[in-house]
Amino acid sequence: MVATLARLRDDIDEIMPGVIADRRHLHQHPELGFQEIETSRFVTERLRQLGVEDIRTGIATTGVTGLIRGTKAGSGSHRVVMLRADMDALPIHEQNDVEYRSLHDGVMHACGHDAHTSMLLGISRILTDRRHEFGGTVKVLFQPAEEGGGGAKFMIDQGVLEDPVVDAVFGMHMDQDSPVGTIGYLAGPAGAASDRFELTIQGRGGHGARPSRCIDPIVVGSEIIVALQTVVAREVDPVMQAVVTIGSFRAGEAANVIPDTAEMRATVRSFDPEVREQLKERITAIIEGIATTLRAEVDLRYHLGYPPLINEPEMTELVRQVATETVGADRVIHAKPQMGSEDFAYFLQRVPGSFFNVGTKNPDKGLIWGHHHPRFDIDEEGMSAGIETMVGVVMRYLNG
Numbered sequence: 055m056v057a058t059l060a061r062l063r064d065d066i067d068e069i070m071p072g073v074i075a076d077r078r079h080l081h082q083h084p085e086l087g088f089q090e091i092e093t094s095r096f097v098t099e100r101l102r103q104l105g106v107e108d109i110r111t112g113i114a115t116t117g118v119t120g121l122i123r124g125t126k127a128g129s130g131s132h133r134v135v136m137l138r139a140d141m142d143a144l145p146i147h148e149q150n151d152v153e154y155r156s157l158h159d160g161v162m163h164a165c166g167h168d169a170h171t172s173m174l175l176g177i178s179r180i181l182t183d184r185r186h187e188f189g190g191t192v193k194v195l196f197q198p199a200e201e202g203g204g205g206a207k208f209m210i211d212q213g214v215l216e217d218p219v220v221d222a223v224f225g226m227h228m229d230q231d232s233p234v235g236t237i238g239y240l241a242g243p244a245g246a247a248s249d250r251f252e253l254t255i256q257g258r259g260g261h262g263a264r265p266s267r268c269i270d271p272i273v274v275g276s277e278i279i280v281a282l283q284t285v286v287a288r289e290v291d292p293v294m295q296a297v298v299t300i301g302s303f304r305a306g307e308a309a310n311v312i313p314d315t316a317e318m319r320a321t322v323r324s325f326d327p328e329v330r331e332q333l334k335e336r337i338t339a340i341i342e343g344i345a346t347t348l349r350a351e352v353d354l355r356y357h358l359g360y361p362p363l364i365n366e367p368e369m370t371e372l373v374r375q376v377a378t379e380t381v382g383a384d385r386v387i388h389a390k391p392q393m394g395s396e397d398f399a400y401f402l403q404r405v406p407g408s409f410f411n412v413g414t415k416n417p418d419k420g421l422i423w424g425h426h427h428p429r430f431d432i433d434e435e436g437m438s439a440g441i442e443t444m445v446g447v448v449m450r451y452l453n454g
Contacts, residue, residue, distance in 0.1 A: 060304060062445060066182070066438050069176050069252075071443070074434050076100070076172035084143030084161045084168070088111035090116040093141045093171065097196045100175050104182045105195065114208035116141070118196040118232045119216075122181045124188035128453060129437040131189030135451050136405070137444065138225040139174035140167045140200035149428040159401035164430040166228030166414070171196060173226075173437050173444075181443050190452040191218055195363030204360070206397040215404055222369060223407035224447055225398045226440050230424050232413030234433040237377035237443050238389035239410045241370040243325035245363030246297075248323050248354070248395030249334070253278075253341060255305075256351040261276045272305045278318070279303065281340050289336050290329055297393055298337070301346035323393045325362045334358075363399035366406035373408050381439050386436035387413075412440035 078095075085093050094116040101109050106120035113119060124131070148155055148162035156162040165167075178194050195214055199205030214220075232238055255278075257271035279300050286296045298320060303315030322337065324330045334356055347354040377386045389411060398409050414432035415421060423429040 065380050073172050073176040078326040080168035081154045081163050082157050084163045087142040087203035088115045088140045090198050113212050116198040117209050120194050122192040125185045126189045128189045133190035133221050135192040136220045136223045136276050138195045139170040140197045140258040141171050142199050146428050150214050165425045169228050176441050188452040206400040220405050223401045223405045225409045228414045229411035230415050235439045236385045236387050236413035236415045238387040239374045241365050241367040244325040244365050245316040245396045246393045247330050247362040248359040251356040253318040254353040259312050262310040268312040269349050270312050274348045276342050277314045285336050360395040360397050361399045363396050365408040369408040373410050377443045378448050380442045
């Protein structure tokens with residue numbers, strides 16, 4: 055195993071200049087969700103050059119899949135494992151002064167999806183060169199619109215978990231909160247469900263000096279905001295975790311006018327499906343109850359977003375074991391659940407698998423800015439740890 059790892063590291067070191075070049079090209083040419091036309095073409099051409107089989111394009115608009123079939127006979131020859139990378143960028147104007155700065159004003163790769171895509175292309179190269187070392191099939195999947203568009207669900211609806219049927223799924227994400235070259239794993243709930251609601255409060259406007267003739271939607275909204283802070287503190291089991299955040303509250307324009315309406319927007323995060331339902335029920339009841347008490351009417355639009363990301367324990371243990379062998383036990387981190395959401399959760403609802411983090415933070419290089427920040431950038435040296443770990447996971451799973 056030691057000799058095998060040494061050879062793998064040598065192979066990864068050899069391809070890393072190309073992986074970094076691909077990442078920088080993608081960083082310069084970011085595209086928003088469901089608009090990844092040039093990114094999709096770039097990926098498709100790379101896969102064709104590598105000899106990846108059965109390449110399919112246009113899935114969920116811009117998604118791409120391909121197959122790498124192993125030739126080694128053995129117990130894992132019937133298995134199919136899927137690896138996923140997301141391709142979309144964010145509507146953020148980049149502030150980095152680097153040679154590979156975004157060429158598209160107002161759009162940048164501020165979450166690392168450029169790295170995810172280039173790493174999976176690198177993994178595809180390693181695996182095609184090592185077909186003889188594993189049995190079974192690797193399905194590589196390049197997904198559009200993770201950033202709020204739910205591209206994973208659309209790809210599932212169009213059959214990416216079938217033909218051939220996928221038995222296990224793995225993904226990874228750059229982690230700008232962890233030191234470069236580390237691998238973070240967590241079994242069970244690792245990412246939160248991301249729900250939201252919009253609320254319109256209909257009151258009765260009038261002169262600010264005559265409030266008794268009005269129904270003040272600002273007062274109603276204020277009561278709702280205060281009451282909603284008790285949902286997590288007094289309704290949710292203390293050993294569970296949840297967040298209710300009111301991010302927007304808009305009403306009125308003049309100091310001496312009570313407006314007719316007020317509008318509110320909020321995000322709701324949770325890890326447990328039962329807690330998720332409880333939050334929706336209690337938030338709805340509190341809003342409607344306060345509105346009735348204060349004689350206002352409300353229009354509540356509650357939207358269920360990405361489900362919680364729940365890593366299957368055995369698959370996560372596989373990641374931990376492989377990461378320990380590849381990067382060393384001192385570089386493997388038992389991660390904490392994150393309130394951020396990730397649509398890889400849709401894959402994990404259907405197929406056992408695991409989603410792990412790859413550390414890319416490096417204060418010595420000034421690479422400290424977090425995800426979705428206009429100065430986000432990664433230490434590209436961390437990508438090799440992610441590639442090595444993912445290749446090891448595939449080999450171990452298919453040869454198991």
